[in-house]
Amino acid sequence: MTARQPRLVFADPGEAAGLDAFLQRLLRWEKAAAVRIQAGGGVVGIFAKPARFEVLAVRTARLLEPADAEVDVTVSAGELLEGVDESAEAFTVPASVTGPPWAGMLPPRGGWEAFGEVPADAVRAVAAAAIGEFRERAEKLGPQERTREKLDALAEEIWSRPLGRTRLPLRAAHAAHALGFLSGEGQLKLLRAGVWLRLRAPAGSVVVRSGAGKGPGLSVTPV
Template sequence: MTDVLRLTDAAALADLGRYATRARALDADGAIRLQAAGDVLAAWVGVLPGSGILAEGTVLGLRTLALAEPVEIDVVLPLGAVTDRTARASATSVELPVPPTRALAPWAAVTPPRGPWEPAGDLPGDLLATVARDGLAEVSDAVRERGAAAGFVRDRVWARDVREAAGPHPDLLDGEGLVPADVTVRAGGAFAAYALGFLEPGATVRVLRSNRWVRLTAPGGHVLMR
């Protein structure tokens, strides 16, 4: 296994650093899985944990980056170890020394399928951003009012279908190729796409499904939900 990952340019390394920093803002003690078997690096992070033996409710973020040379790697690392290294990198550096420390992350054992992925419509990125912001406000209010007991509210908010959560904003659903009624896109996926910086104003997000998994493909990355 390689000790150093070489990305294609300094901008790609900085992008990885920003992504890891956003994920760390969601969980200061969180982890990142770096996985490659060739010249594409898959960087996975856990956003919402699942429950039960099927890990229902799991929400993962995925950012892919091009590598300058093929490598074989599959490690789970503390987010802090990665952000420390990217923060210290020079403006022209393309190398990420792989931290020796490993992390334990239950979500890393939940592997989404490689495919086939079936197209299931589109959603406006502005809708997902609005659902995420509204959900964050609702969760924040619950934390202020209920403290540690707000966990139930948090779970309920992020389990909603985005179309239900968009109730106060029906105009955001007009004219879009919406996903069919039998495909649930949970608000937790909108939260992940928004919090990880995957959304762009005015852009469309593709929805795909494979067995029990739903994937959102946005301009800045992917969100996978089970």
């Protein structure tokens, strides 16, 4: 007998549409993308590692009707997208798949400490400038120089730079921009928990392991 697939209902309007957009972006970069779903205590977290970005992306939301039991499963992003029901603000959890290595090493669910804020428009500007720099420098490479190795090295140089004094690497801003997390105005929260750093926006979070050096530029407002 096949087990009934859990159906989770969001408590807030627009969450299903946000999940739909998030999954579509993931699948644009990797058709076989997987996500890990953790639900319990009236909250759901959906974790992904976007292709080409060395970060974890997280969407969290409140649930209107908590599942009968806690959910912790890795699934196909494509199958999850098929189970999103925007009209009902809900989604069906598909069958589990064999997860990639990153799915077994998630950041903690609790214990996050806020240590600053950054303006969303400033992070967008920094990300756009870095993207422009990459394109300009890549275009200046001669045909014989424009190899995958050279382009990867250029990307690593740029995206490993610190995001101002936040200790986050620029790759966090790049990923947040590409995932559509930086829409709107206001302040984005900076949080830390152990070795993890997190850039949190209303539409989602980008999480990285700490280790980036400090640098000048984007200012941080303490909280």
